[in-house]
Every structure is written in C-alpha cells, then in structure tokens.
Amino acid sequence: MRTSPDTADAVVRFESVGLRYGNGPEVLQDVSFSLTRGSFHFLTGPSGAGKTSLLSLLYLARRPSRGLISIFGRDVTAMERDELPPIRRRLGVVFQDFRLLDHLSALDNVALPLRVAGVSEADIQKHVPELLAWVGLADHLNAKPPTLSGGQKQRVAIARAVINRPDVLVADEPTGNVDDRIAFRLLHLFAELNRLGTSVVIATHNEALVRRFAFPRLHLEAGRLAVLPPLAEAEAAGPTAETFPQALTDGGGAAR
Numbered sequence: 001m002r003t004s005p006d007t008a009d010a011v012v013r014f015e016s017v018g019l020r021y022g023n024g025p026e027v028l029q030d031v032s033f034s035l036t037r038g039s040f041h042f043l044t045g046p047s048g049a050g051k052t053s054l055l056s057l058l059y060l061a062r063r064p065s066r067g068l069i070s071i072f073g074r075d076v077t078a079m080e081r082d083e084l085p086p087i088r089r090r091l092g093v094v095f096q097d098f099r100l101l102d103h104l105s106a107l108d109n110v111a112l113p114l115r116v117a118g119v120s121e122a123d124i125q126k127h128v129p130e131l132l133a134w135v136g137l138a139d140h141l142n143a144k145p146p147t148l149s150g151g152q153k154q155r156v157a158i159a160r161a162v163i164n165r166p167d168v169l170v171a172d173e174p175t176g177n178v179d180d181r182i183a184f185r186l187l188h189l190f191a192e193l194n195r196l197g198t199s200v201v202i203a204t205h206n207e208a209l210v211r212r213f214a215f216p217r218l219h220l221e222a223g224r225l226a227v228l229p230p231l232a233e234a235e236a237a238g239p240t241a242e243t244f245p246q247a248l249t250d251g252g253g254a255a256r
C-alpha cells in the first residue's frame with residue numbers, strides 16, 4: 001500500500017470521507033485528516049456542522065457512504081462486523097448522552113472496561129475509587145446514574161472512557177454539563193492522558209477551553225473539514241503529573 005511519510009504513523013486516517021443519512025444530502029463531504037499517536041485536537045464548528053457524525057465514524061458506530069477510514073493501520077470500512085470489537089476496545093468514547101448503565105453503580109460503570117479486560121478485583125477496587133475521587137465523585141461511588149446530576153453522570157462517563165488508557169479517546173461535548181472549574185480540570189485529565197500517548201479528539205462548543213489550551217482544531221463548517229492551528233499560544237498551567245490518579249499514571253494504565 002502506498003503511504004506518504006506524514007500518514008505512515010497515523011493511528012487514524014480519513015481520506016475523502018463522505019456521509020449521508022439514508023437518501024439525504026451528504027452531512028460530511030470530502031473529509032480528510034490523520035491523527036498521529038499522541039496528537040490532541042479540538043473538534044469545533046457550529047451546531048449541525050457534523051461533529052457528532054464525524055465522531056460516530058471514528059468510534060465505528062457508522063460506516064461512511066464513501067471514502068476510506070483506517071484505524072491502527074486497518075481499513076475499517078471494509079471490515080466484517082466481528083472484526084471490529086478488538087479495535088473498539090482500544091478506543092475510549094465519551095458520548096454526548098453518557099450511555100451509562102442505570103442499574104450499575106458509578107463504580108461498577110467505570111469498572112466495566114477493566115472487568116472486560118480481565119483486571120483483578122483488587123486493582124479495580126484500588127484504581128476506580130481513586131479516579132472517581134479525582135473527578136470529584138468520592139461521595140458517589142455507589143450511586144446509580146438515575147440519582148446523579150447531568151454533570152456527575154458526565155464525569156462517570158469520562159472516568160469510564162479513560163480508565164484503561166485507550167489508544168484513542170473521542171469525547172463529544174465532555175464538559176457540556178459542568179462549570180468552568182471542573183471543565184478545566186477535566187481538560188487537564190485529557191491532556192495528561194495525551195501526554196502518556198493517547199490520541200485525543202474533543203468536540204466542544206466551549207470557546208474558553210479552546211482558547212486556553214494550545215491544541216490544533218479540526219473545524220467543521222457545513223460538513224467540510226479544515227485543520228486549523230491552535231487558538232491559544234501556550235498551554236495553561238495545570239495540575240502536575242504527580243497529582244494525577246495513579247490509575248492513569250501507574251505502570252501504563254489500570255488495564256495494562
């Protein structure tokens with residue numbers, strides 16, 4: 001296969017991707033970009049521009065109507081359904097609507113990816129409460145999602161997405177329901193994960209965040225994508241690595 005030097009080490013590559021729902025018009029048109037290991041991008045654009053649609057292609061919930069998508073060097077557009085789960089397990093996703101399991105506690109929701117990966121119960125009981133405490137939910141470990149606020153559910157969803165240190169983290173408006181102080185703290189969590197090697201894409205309408213962190217933007221307007229430079233000049237100072245949950249920094253992630 002022919003690869004150019006800048007895409008040879010891509011963990012994600014979109015080439016001339018188009019998406020339409022049913023017989024409707026294309027909501028994504030000729031979208032091309034690549035993500036390298038350890039890259040960090042904001043995904044910006046007005047409401048209806050196609051951000052959630054693009055993310056759904058990235059986390060393999062949909063297939064494009066045309067074009068090529070390769071993830072971890074594999075052409076996922078041509079794959080059989082039963083080939084996708086091993087790739088999905090390397091992706092962390094924060095959904096706009098959280099998608100928590102209502103009958104499980106916050107702790108058990110976050111533990112889910114670790115249990116799937118066969119992590120010991122002792123490690124789960126050590127790492128999950130620590131991460132939940134770090135996102136401000138120490139008092140809600142046993143709470144079930146229906147009893148949590150929107151912002152609390154969002155933080156459970158974020159903890160679940162990052163707990164096994166995915167190779168790619170995709171988050172759709174992950175700070176939409178929290179105040180600015182928590183939003184910045186969560187952004188620092190993503191930045192730390194990124195520093196440890198995860199490629200991160202964060203869809204957001206929060207301009208204050210985009211202005212504060214020096215990450216480039218994948219910017220969508222009416223289904224067309226442009227890769228734009230960071231709005232911020234330098235990354236804001238935040239908590240140091242020492243203050244981060246051991247679940248993420250310890251020996252390569254709780255599930256590794």
Ligand SMILES: Nc1ncnc2c1ncn2[C@@H]1O[C@H](COP(=O)(O)OP(=O)(O)OP(=O)(O)O)[C@@H](O)[C@H]1O
Pocket residue numbers: 021024027045046047048049050051052053054
């Ligand atoms: N399931 C669907 N069926 C048909 N059209 C859809 C579907 N989902 C999204 N669309 C359309 O695709 C376009 C892009 O929507 P999308 O949700 O991707 O935008 P967005 O940038 O994420 O918007 P927002 O910022 O409001 O979440 C819109 O015109 C929307 O109406």
